[in-house]
Structure formats: C-alpha cells, structure tokens
Amino acid sequence: MIYLIRHGETLLNQEKKFYGSLDVSLTETGKKQSRQIAEKLKEIYFSNIYVSQLKRTLETAEIVRPEEQYYVLSELNEKSFGAWEGLSADQIEASYKKQWQAWLDAPLEKAPPEAESFKQFKHRVLHGFSKIEGTLAENPQTDILIVGHLGVLRVLDHYFNHYSTDFWSCDYQQGMYTMYRYENNSYQLEGRNN
Structure with a gap:
C-alpha cells in the first residue's frame, strides 16, 4: 500500500x-497537523x-x-515557480501581468519566468517515483509512505489514475492521507482520510 501525505x-x-522551491519550516499548525497524521498512522x-x-x-516526516x-x-x-516564488497572486499580477494571464489560461503549458516547466516537473517526479516503483514491484504487499508537496502528489495521483482525472481536482489537504493499493502493475484508490 502506498500512503501519500502532504507536508504540514x-x-x-x-x-x-x-513558494515551490523555497525552503521553509512548518508553522505550529503544520506541526499539529503532522501529529494528527502520526496518530492516525501509528499502527x-x-x-x-x-x-x-x-x-x-x-519536518513532517520527523513528527509522523x-x-x-x-x-x-x-x-x-x-x-x-522561478521569479514568482514568495509572491502572492496579486503581487504576481501587478508585476507580471501578461505572463500571469498566460499562465492562468494554460498552467500546464506556460511557465513563470525562470521557472521549471510543467513538463520538466512531471518528468522529474515520475523519474523519482520509478525508483520507488521498483521496490513495489519486488514486494507489492509492503507499505510505503511518501511525504510530499501538493504539486508532486497531484502528479502521482494523475499517474496512478492513467491521466483520466482532472489534474487540479486531485486535492491533498494538509493533515489527511490517501492510500493506493499496488496490484498487477496498477494502482487502485483505497481511500482518503481527513
């Protein structure tokens, strides 16, 4: 079973x-969310x-x-998110009006200035996940935990569902977990807990 949780x-x-690549710590609320997950997954x-x-x-994994x-x-x-990191939507719109609108119109095709494209990001995440998949193929009954980011978890969710779901509808709330069963080289949603 694969357990997916988003950081606090x-x-x-x-x-x-x-703030994609900015390296920031959890708030007290984030630590509390992580303790809640720890309690849910303690067995x-x-x-x-x-x-x-x-x-x-x-930090989330260390608490869980x-x-x-x-x-x-x-x-x-x-x-x-390149030049947009650390900025709010209003700040981005004020400073990058044309690029912001282009990104809003086609967020999977357009990238912010100096940012990783979605195609590059998706390829990177799935390449990393292929290392995890090797472990699953050897022992499909094993339980693994991935502590991730919203964008990363959406890429994985989309992949697990053969790209049949809307990318933006994959909603991973902080303080919840999602389970996927791996069987016969396929992933089956087992449930979400919040």
Whole structure:
C-alpha cells in the first residue's frame, strides 16, 4: 500500500504565496497537523519512507515517524515557480501581468519566468517515483509512505489514475492521507482520510 501525505502548513501557505522551491519550516499548525497524521498512522509499519529535500517534508516526516530513517529524493521536490516564488497572486499580477494571464489560461503549458516547466516537473517526479516503483514491484504487499508537496502528489495521483482525472481536482489537504493499493502493475484508490 502506498500512503501519500502532504507536508504540514507553512507560513507561506497561510499567506497564500507561491513558494515551490523555497525552503521553509512548518508553522505550529503544520506541526499539529503532522501529529494528527502520526496518530492516525501509528499502527502501520512502513518499510520505506520517502521525502523531498525540503524542510517542510522532512519536518513532517520527523513528527509522523520520529524514530525512522527516510529516503530523500530530490525528484520529489515541489515545482519551482522561478521569479514568482514568495509572491502572492496579486503581487504576481501587478508585476507580471501578461505572463500571469498566460499562465492562468494554460498552467500546464506556460511557465513563470525562470521557472521549471510543467513538463520538466512531471518528468522529474515520475523519474523519482520509478525508483520507488521498483521496490513495489519486488514486494507489492509492503507499505510505503511518501511525504510530499501538493504539486508532486497531484502528479502521482494523475499517474496512478492513467491521466483520466482532472489534474487540479486531485486535492491533498494538509493533515489527511490517501492510500493506493499496488496490484498487477496498477494502482487502485483505497481511500482518503481527513
């Protein structure tokens, strides 16, 4: 079983700012969300735990599983938003009016200035996940945990569902988890808990 959780809240979440590759810590609310997840998952033994390089996933994992080791995969880092990082939507619109509108019209085709394209991001995440998939293929009954970012979890969710779902409808709230069963080289949604 694959358990997917999003990192806890950060200050930039609160401020509704774009911050993909900025390395920020959890707020007290984020730590509380992580403790709630820890309580919900306390009976599960995870053979492997995967996190990104960014503090917010590491801090979440340390609260959820304080005594266990993690595999850090840079491929699971959130998408970079380039020049827009640390800015709110209003600030971006004021400073990058044309690029902002172009991105709003086609967010999977257009990229912010100096940012990673969605195509590059998706390729990176799925390349990283292929390393995890190898472990699953060897032992499909194992339970693994991925502590991720919203964009990363949406890419994985989309992949698990053979790209049949709307990318933006994959909503991973902080403080919840989602389970996918891996069987016969396929993924089946087992449930969401919040």
